[in-house]
Amino acid sequence: MRTFTRISSRQPCRLYLAHHPSQPSPVHLASLSGTACQVKESRALKTGRGFATTAPASDAQAQRRWANSLLTLAIETSCDDTCVAVLEKERTGAPFGATPRARLLFEERVTADNRAYGGIHPLAASESHMIALAPLVQKATACLPSGKPDFVSATRGPGMGSSLASGLSVAKGLAVAWQVPLVGVHHIQAHALTPRLVEALDAARTAAASSTSSAATPTTPTTPTTPPLVSFPYLSFLVSGGHTMLVHSRALNDHRILASAANIAVGDLLDKCARAILPRGFIAAAEASAGRSLPYGAILEAFAFEGQDTETYSGYQYPRQRCDEMAPFESGHGWRLEAPLSSGVLRHALRFDFSGLNGAVIKAAGGDPHMVPGGPGRVPKVPKSTGPPAGPKITLPESERRLLARGTMQLAFEHLASRLLLALKTGAGGGGEGRDAPPTCLVVSGGVASNQFLRYILRSALEVHGYGHLPVVAPPPSLCTDNAAMIAWAGMEMYEAGWQSDLTVLPIRKWSMDANAEDGGILGPDGWVQKRAQ
Missing domain, CATH: 3.30.420.40 (ATPase, nucleotide binding domain)
Structure with missing residues (x-):
């Protein structure tokens, strides 16, 4: 049984370039x-x-x-x-x-x-x-x-x-x-x-x-010679509203897809779950404050961790054992979320599947996945009147909704991390007995890459399972x-x-x-x- 615990102490997750605690701090893509x-x-x-x-x-x-x-x-x-x-x-x-x-x-x-x-x-x-x-x-x-x-x-x-x-x-x-x-x-x-x-x-x-500076100090070199951090071959997590892929990038035009989503993408999952979880009017208030449309997944992240320490995500550590990795998220309030592909022949497959988690989250929130605006396989219809969609008719108190939001992201991101570890351990991502050199880093890109909790979980998974030397790099949110x-x-x-x-x-x-x-x-x-x- 797993729950999302409050934080005690942990090595902070580097926002754009995380590194192993035993290694010297590298130059950050975060500085960009x-x-x-x-x-x-x-x-x-x-x-x-x-x-x-x-x-x-x-x-x-x-x-x-x-x-x-x-x-x-x-x-x-x-x-x-x-x-x-x-x-x-x-x-x-x-x-x-x-x-x-x-x-x-x-x-x-x-x-x-x-x-x-x-x-x-x-x-x-x-x-x-x-x-x-x-x-x-x-x-x-x-x-x-x-x-x-x-x-x-x-x-x-x-x-x-x-x-x-x-x-x-x-x-x-x-x-x-x-x-x-x-x-x-x-x-x-x-x-x-x-x-x-x-x-x-x-x-x-x-x-x-x-x-x-060389004008004042003539000996200062004017051309940097720092080698690039992101050099081929490397692994890429491409995570957005339309795509979820783990890719082995060996050269500019030589990419091999190691795992992809069988149904909905992780960004689509977060958007759909956000519509079911967020309290009535929360999306409208967030967009009104920003003065523009916002990705629902980004609003969900802000809602889930409002008032919490997002530098260390208190006490969270990626599971060390496979059985714990596949354990459900227990709320303690009468509902639970099963980890994706946690049983059956596909539990060791290099693929992603978020459909079961999507339905379970919407059900826990008190909704019907086919009634949520933008539900599975549906294009939102042109409304008769303008204005944001009404929030779901749910009875969960706000504290449980926040817990549900955290549990949704935790299971989704751990599912991504589990397939990354599987690729590394089997040599599918390079560095095995095949001809491919080991990856130089893990690139995380796409809209969901701006989620700080995702980066934290990926970094934790690599450290816990012996891949702490592999840098995790992501562009700035923009x-x-x-x-x-x-x-x-x-x-x-x-x-x-x-x-x-x-x-x-x-x-x-x-x-x-x-x-x-x-x-x-x-x-x-x-x-x-x-x-x-x-």
């Missing part, structure tokens, strides 16, 4: 939050049917910073976020093995206003793209140092078809108008590469600081959710590797990363044009 990443969250502004978050880089100038650099304008419209960015990356000149340097000249996002629908609605997303995309591109072009980029990057898939088409069509038009190449980016690949972008942004800032900066970076890596897209390419709603998949993975679809590596 906000200002260091040149991605500053500003007050959300109402724009048409959406809300804008603006982040122009403070050092954007009318000329390129590096004499030999690459410049791209990137567009991301895979779901309900309309995102545009301009990224410059140093092409050559860095010492061998050093982290490349990059800077964001522009980055802005507009999120569709889905509050009336109780979840993402394709019609609202498409309308928001049509309203917001052109003005964002117009603002971004003003930040182009040379008047036009070297190439245009845009999300080709996977995602919602109508949303993808909005951004890809505009990107094609820009490529034609500027007479520059187009790179159609794989959205999930971009998430997996995001920590590499973060390191490049920080390397540029470190170099700039070194250059400034780069966990969908954004154009990651599309720009993925476009950069593909372009430098010699890959461009034909102007006839179409959006791809479902697109695997795995080359062994039926569609051939990243390079499987038609439309790729291979050029000489840049």
Whole structure:
């Protein structure tokens, strides 16, 4: 029997880069939050049917910073976020093995206003793209140092078809108008590469600081030679509202999916459970306070741990024994939650399954999974009146709802961690008897990666089971959710590797990363044009 206990003492979880207590504290990707990443969250502004978050880089100038650099304008419209960015990356000149340097000249996002629908609605997303995309591109072009980029990057898939088409069509038009190449980016690949972008942004800032200090201290080196932390091969947890995957990333276009969700994604689980658990009006109050739509999973995390110590999550330690790992969450109030895939032949399978947990949580909250707005397999209907969905009719007191929220996240995240450990112990994630080298780190990306409790559980699981040497890295929250900066970076890596897209390419709603998949993975679809590596 397991319960969520209050905290006593424990090694604090590093927010973006956790490390084993016996190791010296490394340079944090955590230091790349906000200002260091040149991605500053500003007050959300109402724009048409959406809300804008603006982040122009403070050092954007009318000329390129590096004499030999690459410049791209990137567009991301895979779901309900309309995102545009301009990224410059140093092409050559860095010492061998050093982290490349990059800077964001522009980055802005507009999120569709889905509050009336109780979840993402394709019609609202498409309308928001049509309203917001052109003005964002117009603002971004003003930040182009040379008047036009070297190439245009845009999300080709996977995602919602109508949303993808909005951004890809505009990107094609820009490529034609500027007479520059187009790179159609794989959205999930971009998430997996995001920590590499973060390191490049920080390397540029470190170099700039070194250059400034060298004026006073001539012996100070002006070019950092720190090797990148996130280097191939590494393991990736891609966790969002649409995807849950554990991926072995061996090279830029060589990714093997070790485990994926059989039904709903972990982010979708958190959103659905949030609608069932949160008290009536809590979502509306949180969104009113923020002035914009918020992911329900993020609201659930805030509700679950309100007033609690989220630095150490008091007393929590990942189970040491498999039997404890599979034990149910006992509330002590007459309801319990079974751990996913805790029995039967699938208990040792490399796969994720959140459907049973989803139904159990909604039942415990006093609801019907088919009556919860945005329930399994349903697209929210266009409401007759505006306003947030009414909260579930539940009788649980608020203290039990918070306990239910914590139990939901604990079992979901321990389920993720259990499959990570299984992959490491069997050698499926590299380092076994096969040809693959051991992973250099674990990357956690996607919208759910911003959940601090998830990172804490993953770090605890690795430490308890003898993998404390494996760094856990995650982008800052602003780069966990969908954004154009990651599309720009993925476009950069593909372009430098010699890959461009034909102007006839179409959006791809479902697109695997795995080359062994039926569609051939990243390079499987038609439309790729291979050029000489840049």
